[in-house]
Amino acid sequence: xxxxxxxxxxxxxxxxxxxxxxxxxxxLVTACGTLPGGIAVLIPCVKSLLTGKAYPxxxxxxxxxxxxxxxxxxxxxxxxxxxxxxxxxxxxxxxGYMKQYHGKGKAVSAHFxxxxxxxxAMLLLPVIRNAIVFLIVWEIMSLSSFFLVIFESEKKExxxxxxxxxxxxxxxxxxxxxGFLVLIRIAGSADFADFHNVFQAGAYRFTSxxxxxxxxxxxxxxxxxxxxxxxxxxxxxxxxSHVSGLMSGVMIKLGIFGILxxxxxxxxxxxxxxxxxxxxxxxxxxxxxxxxxxQDDVKRALAYSSVENIGIIGxxxxxxxxxxAYKSPVTAMIGLSGALxxxxxxxxxxxxxxxxxxxxxxxxxTRNLNSLGGLFKQMPKTGAAxxxxxxxxxxxxxxxxxxxxxxxxYSMLSxxxxxxxxxxxxxxxxxxxxxxxxAVSVICFTRLFSTVFMGTSRDRHIESxxxxxxxxxxxxxxxxxxxxxxxxxxxxxxxxxxxxxxxxTGGKNVPGITAEFHDPLYVISMxxxxxxxxxxxxxxxxxxxxxxxxxxxxxxxxxxYDNPSSRIQxxxxxxxxxxxxxIKPVMQREDTAVGVKGLFPLKxxxxxxxxxxxxxxxxxxxGQGTVFLLTKLSWIQDGHMQHYLFYGIAFLIxxxxxxxxx
Amino acid sequence: MKILITVLMIIFFxxxxxxxxxxxKSVWGGRKGPSLIQPFFDFSRLMKKSEVISRxxxxxxxxxxxxxxxxxxxxxxxxxxxxxxxxxxxxxxFIMFCYLLALGKFMLVxxxxxxxxxxxxxxxxxxxxxxxxxxxxFFIIMGSFAWISGCKSFESIFQxxxxxxxxxxxxxxxxxxxxxxxxxxxxxxxxxxDPETHLELTMIHEVMVLDNSGPDLGFILYGAAxxxxxxxxxxxxxxxxxxxxxVPGLIIxxxxxxxxxxxxxxxESVMARxxxxxxxxxxxxxxxLAIIIFFIVMMELGKxx
Numbered sequence: 001x002x003x004x005x006x007x008x009x010x011x012x013x014x015x016x017x018x019x020x021x022x023x024x025x026x027x028l029v030t031a032c033g034t035l036p037g038g039i040a041v042l043i044p045c046v047k048s049l050l051t052g053k054a055y056p057x058x059x060x061x062x063x064x065x066x067x068x069x070x071x072x073x074x075x076x077x078x079x080x081x082x083x084x085x086x087x088x089x090x091x092x093x094x095x096g097y098m099k100q101y102h103g104k105g106k107a108v109s110a111h112f113x114x115x116x117x118x119x120x121a122m123l124l125l126p127v128i129r130n131a132i133v134f135l136i137v138w139e140i141m142s143l144s145s146f147f148l149v150i151f152e153s154e155k156k157e158x159x160x161x162x163x164x165x166x167x168x169x170x171x172x173x174x175x176x177x178x179g180f181l182v183l184i185r186i187a188g189s190a191d192f193a194d195f196h197n198v199f200q201a202g203a204y205r206f207t208s209x210x211x212x213x214x215x216x217x218x219x220x221x222x223x224x225x226x227x228x229x230x231x232x233x234x235x236x237x238x239x240x241s242h243v244s245g246l247m248s249g250v251m252i253k254l255g256i257f258g259i260l261x262x263x264x265x266x267x268x269x270x271x272x273x274x275x276x277x278x279x280x281x282x283x284x285x286x287x288x289x290x291x292x293x294x295q296d297d298v299k300r301a302l303a304y305s306s307v308e309n310i311g312i313i314g315x316x317x318x319x320x321x322x323x324x325a326y327k328s329p330v331t332a333m334i335g336l337s338g339a340l341x342x343x344x345x346x347x348x349x350x351x352x353x354x355x356x357x358x359x360x361x362x363x364x365x366t367r368n369l370n371s372l373g374g375l376f377k378q379m380p381k382t383g384a385a386x387x388x389x390x391x392x393x394x395x396x397x398x399x400x401x402x403x404x405x406x407x408x409x410y411s412m413l414s415x416x417x418x419x420x421x422x423x424x425x426x427x428x429x430x431x432x433x434x435x436x437x438x439a440v441s442v443i444c445f446t447r448l449f450s451t452v453f454m455g456t457s458r459d460r461h462i463e464s465x466x467x468x469x470x471x472x473x474x475x476x477x478x479x480x481x482x483x484x485x486x487x488x489x490x491x492x493x494x495x496x497x498x499x500x501x502x503x504x505t506g507g508k509n510v511p512g513i514t515a516e517f518h519d520p521l522y523v524i525s526m527x528x529x530x531x532x533x534x535x536x537x538x539x540x541x542x543x544x545x546x547x548x549x550x551x552x553x554x555x556x557x558x559x560x561y562d563n564p565s566s567r568i569q570x571x572x573x574x575x576x577x578x579x580x581x582x583i584k585p586v587m588q589r590e591d592t593a594v595g596v597k598g599l600f601p602l603k604x605x606x607x608x609x610x611x612x613x614x615x616x617x618x619x620x621x622x623g624q625g626t627v628f629l630l631t632k633l634s635w636i637q638d639g640h641m642q643h644y645l646f647y648g649i650a651f652l653i654x655x656x657x658x659x660x661x662x
Numbered sequence: 663m664k665i666l667i668t669v670l671m672i673i674f675f676x677x678x679x680x681x682x683x684x685x686x687k688s689v690w691g692g693r694k695g696p697s698l699i700q701p702f703f704d705f706s707r708l709m710k711k712s713e714v715i716s717r718x719x720x721x722x723x724x725x726x727x728x729x730x731x732x733x734x735x736x737x738x739x740x741x742x743x744x745x746x747x748x749x750x751x752x753x754x755x756f757i758m759f760c761y762l763l764a765l766g767k768f769m770l771v772x773x774x775x776x777x778x779x780x781x782x783x784x785x786x787x788x789x790x791x792x793x794x795x796x797x798x799x800f801f802i803i804m805g806s807f808a809w810i811s812g813c814k815s816f817e818s819i820f821q822x823x824x825x826x827x828x829x830x831x832x833x834x835x836x837x838x839x840x841x842x843x844x845x846x847x848x849x850x851x852x853x854x855x856d857p858e859t860h861l862e863l864t865m866i867h868e869v870m871v872l873d874n875s876g877p878d879l880g881f882i883l884y885g886a887a888x889x890x891x892x893x894x895x896x897x898x899x900x901x902x903x904x905x906x907x908x909v910p911g912l913i914i915x916x917x918x919x920x921x922x923x924x925x926x927x928x929x930e931s932v933m934a935r936x937x938x939x940x941x942x943x944x945x946x947x948x949x950x951l952a953i954i955i956f957f958i959v960m961m962e963l964g965k966x967x
Binding site: 373374376377380383387391394395396397402405406409410412413415421424425427428431432433434435436438439440442443445446447449450451453454455456516517519520523524527530531534535537538539541542545546549550551552553554555556557558559564566568569570574575576577578579581582 | 710711712713714716717722724725727728729731732736750753754755757760762765768771772775777778779780781782783784786788791793794795796797798799802805808809862872873876877881938939942949956960963964
């Protein structure tokens with residue numbers, strides 16, 4: 001625990017230092033400070049994850065907070081580890097990415113300060129075991145990330161996206177406050193351990209379900225579960241790329257953390273809550289990947305893919321909850337291990353993909369898939385890293401994404417033997433839909449990667465793009481290496497999540513339960529290594545065969561047409577069109593077509609846009625309703641200071657009456 | 663010994679299957695047709711050639727065929743063949759099988775997009791769409807089988823499914839039909855894709871490899887034939903009865919695979935390719951069959967409870 005606070009102190013010191021040096025050095029200072037800080041924080045985490053030890057700490061704060069307990073157990077350590085690793089990569093990449101804004105009168109100083117604020121708030125959250133302090137730090141996290149999102153606030157769309165994000169975060173906080181208030185009212189204390197003692201026995205079934213639903217909704221907004229996901233595709237494209245990488249890779253995982261924390265504290269909720277949660281998770285995964293494969297903006301597509309991955313993690317958690325509810329510790333343990341491994345992996349490859357998209361944006365100043373193309377030759381390192389990230393996020397072996405998905409599939413297969421047909425139906429449905437989601441993510445990411453990096457450039461402006469500086473390629477290379485390492489060494493990943501998963505499920509003898517799939521993972525790691533080796537061998541064979549036969553270079557075969565332009569390439573929109581046609585009934589798609597007419601046609605235009613159905617059906621009407629109601633109440637805020645003073649006094653008198661007579 | 667035979671089958675059967683399909687089509691069309699091992703001669707001829715490379719491509723285009731073939735060969739190690747035994751078998755191997763095939767597809771699609779040709783883009787986009795629609799069906803079939811048999815690997819599921827109750831024959835029949843549609847989809851055969859069409863616009867699989875040549879094209883052709891063989895051997899080992907020993911198993915396996923090749927050849931002789939817009943409905947048939955299988959499994963399990 002000492003190293004943890006030393007690390008936090010280094011972070012804070014870096015924040016102060018970064019404000020004092022000149023603009024061009026701020027990034028470097030942040031990166032150099034985050035590295036030792038992150039490593040110091042990682043030391044107790046690794047220790048706790050490997051041994052299962054917990055490091056408690058408590059102090060007494062002033063009224064109304066009271067006694068505050070901090071606890072770095074394996075569960076908290078797992079999340080702290082994800083955040084610390086994410087922060088190191090983010091600061092490194094950010095120091096290179098922010099160079100484009102130097103000397104332009106931008107608030108670079110404030111940016112780095114809030115970036116470190118966000119790191120610290122996120123690092124502290126998992127160890128706090130007191131509801132009130134938790135909410136305070138949660139709010140610091142939301143606010144500092146808001147300031148990071150609106151870095152380019154002179155652009156209207158960025159500012160709008162930022163405000164939308166701020167509102168959604170506060171809806172989330174209100175739900176969290178309501179949920180925690182219910183718990184505090186019954187437990188008589190704000191301490192998580194007291195909640196646990198009061199609710200674990202299964203008493204207060206209704207109250208604990210109510211609190212769980214409120215809190216899961218609040219945390220679900222942060223995590224990006226359906227139908228509350230719509231801030232992700234707005235805020236991620238607006239933020240600078242290292243921030244979107246951090247938010248998507250790490251920050252939304254704290255929403256997952258909150259849900260797991262509630263399972264741990266309140267015990268598993270009623271069956272209908274478990275089933276609803278699993279259904280929402282499956283829907284998130286499906287809708288997320290459907291929308292992702294229809295976007296023309298690289299970062300919007302990546303944001304929707306985050307919704308998908310949060311859904312996949314949610315499926316793992318849902319299986320675990322059902323396993324706990326049906327008293328099958330094996331299913332619960334396997335499902336949760338899969339969810340946690342996928343969470344860890346997603347924090348790496350999603351960060352990598354956002355950083356890759358950021359590198360492309362920095363060099364080409366566009367995120368529009370239909371004007372990119374052919375960048376692999378100009379930016380080979382970024383391209384290779386993005387390719388590895390895409391393969392990993394599709395869950396393909398030999399990369400880390402496969403491991404998490406495999407264990408989640410495995411958890412559903414292990415549902416057999418549990419009494420209950422509804423569980424079997426739920427399991428087979430999520431089994432098949434997860435497979436479908438995986439296959440659609442192949443569509444989505446072949447489309448993303450190949451329209452950005454393959455072929456030739458679709459726009460003359462991007463032909464001048466060159467490889468990004470070392471400060472940006474280095475973290476991307478490291479993350480790509482981690483993606484491969486995770487695929488070859490799945491047992492290491494399993495070892496990391498065993499203790500946290502055991503703590504959440506409340507299981508005792510930990511490594512025994514997961515021993516069942518040690519063998520499969522062992523074979524998988526051999527096949528993955530063999531696959532890489534075989535690829536190298538085949539490639540070497542090919543080189544050997546072609547050694548004395550020089551290749552002749554010519555144009556691409558255009559079916560007899562020998563004067564092709566780069567504009568005739570297949571575009572991102574056309575690539576996903578066959579699939580979008582298949583799923584047309586569930587997507588709100590608007591096509592506008594001006595066809596070819598007459599003997600001498602002038603111009604043909606085809607446009608299509610996909611609207612997020614959840615935004616048009618749920619979020620917008622809610623927003624309009626709120627505005628309608630609040631305008632009815634606007635007479636309260638009439639601009640007279642006297643009236644405002646009167647409201648204050650009236651409130652005080654009313655509370656006095658309430659205290660006396662209740 | 664068993665492993666040696668399996669390896670030999672993985673090496674030679676893909677060529678033989680393509681040869682047999684071609685031969686059946688020739689005979690049906692009133693021609694004599696090429697030798698059964700002509701695909702092998704084609705392959706070795708390609709290995710001896712030099713390459714023509716488009717000037718738009720990046721290194722990804724050069725690596726992709728090797729990576730794709732490597733993934734398919736790794737997938738081949740998981741498939742139970744003669745005597746229902748695979749080279750490698752572990753719990754959940756059918757999940758990895760699917761994802762390895764997807765990896766091969768991913769690499770080929772990306773390399774096709776690297777040429778910047780609109781035709782290859784068209785083929786890629788169709789390839790990923792249709793195979794995505796085949797995926798859920800396969801998983802429902804395997805998941806239901808895993809539950810009713812209580813096993814989690816290809817080998818043990820296929821062993822145990824024979825003794826899984828009165829409906830096992832029906833289950834196997836439905837699964838074979840489903841897998842056969844998947845074979846036509848993934849293998850790029852009629853009525854989903856016409857491998858011998860002459861118009862690039864109507865192709866799916868063939869159009870993606872227009873710009874590959876030499877050893878790369880050889881790798882791709884062998885990989886595609888291997889994929890057909892793999893799904894064909896899934897069907898064949900599902901059709902083999904359990905517990906009859908290795909040699910009878912080998913004979914039945916070979917016979918079923920041959921029968922499938924002949925049947926594909928027959929289908930391709932009498933059918934035309936479907937309209938592109940109708941293919942999704944055809945591919946969804948796998949999911950429909952799979953859901954029927956799942957209902958039967960539910961009823962069986964419900965009896966057991």
